[in-house]
Amino acid sequence: MTSQSPTITVIIPTYNSSGTLKFSLETVLRQYFSDFEVWVVGDGCNDDSEAIVASFNDARVHWVNFPVNSGTPSAPRNEGLRRARGRYIAYLGHDDLWFPWHLSELVDCIERGKNDFVYSLGALLGPKGIVGTFSLPKRLWHTSEPASPSNWLHRKSLTDVIGLWSLRTRMGDDMDFLHRILLANARLDFRRQLSVLKYPANLWHMYSRVSHFPQKEHVEAMRSDPEALRLELLLDIATVMSRHMKLLRHYKGRISRALQELIRFGLDMYGRNHWPANSLCYWWWRRKAGLTASQRNGSHHENNDTSMK
DSSP: OOSSOOSEEEEEEESSOHHHHHHHHHHHHTOSOOOEEEEEEESSOOSSHHHHHHHTOOTTEEEEEOSSOOSSTHHHHHHHHHHOOSSEEEEOOTTOEEOTTHHHHHHHHHHHTTOSEEEEEEEEEETTEEEEEESOOSSTTOTTSOOOGGGEEEETTHHHHHOSOOSSOSSOHHHHHHHHHHHTTOOEEEEEEEEEEEOOHHHHTGGGOSSOOTHHHHHHHHHHOHHHHHHHHHHHHHHHHHHHHHHHHTOSOHHHHHHHHHHHHHHHHHOTTSTTHHHHHHHHHHHHHTOOHHHHTOOOOOOSOOOOO
16 A cells, blocks of 8 residues: 555445456446545455455455444445545445446546535446436435435545444435435535446345346446447437336336335335334345345444454
8 A cells, every 4th residue: 555645535335246346346447547545345245255356456456344244335335434545435336337437527527616526427227228327316215316326426524524324224325425415515516427337236136146247248348348338328228218208108007006106105205214114125125136034134233333354
């Protein structure tokens, strides 16, 4: 580790997902902007994630692992923040991908406008292709407007004002973090550039997969021609949007959809960040993501000073 602090600290929380982690890390190391350090923080990993990190043999990439699973990515993110030396913080999910211009675009955005928090455009990919996009939700705690820290960049000093990630909010910790940013009147800006690919774990049953990871083909495309992949995905997004209203009008399961919308409305009115709704949403997500019964019962740390291996 050099004495000079890097511009950016990239924080990757992970839990037993080495098959996707290797692809995510590759896209970090292929960034056009290279003045960064990476903290991969294992949430009680007992697979070969440490070996995957070491296999890149890059002095900028560091590994640390909790002795037990915390049950939330907030604890690993907080550990990364405590160890961060960069003046800017970027987050990446262990199954998400960055286009090579992701960091350079966001650094330019945060410095040009003297902002505190900036974000880009991301694409959501399901087994049948594009299922949506995300940037920053206009309404917090609404599932119709997805969010992901993988398209964020913020000044590290912002956490001195708003605090660290919540260890009490199991489902929607990103919404809680954004809520405090908005309350602090932080300067926000949007870089209108597709730079993130996200593979929702509940759509892929991601934690049950041991091969045929969907990230592979997109990483291979980025190696050869990332711009061509970007244009292809933007066309797919435009196609999905153009068909959206038609699909809604001809949706066959109208009663089923009405019941689902009624449940969503009720949860939104009650507040997805409140107990027991938050705990139920968290349980359902982990079940759909493919976590085993024993993994679903992982303990939850309330202490910020979690010991490390």
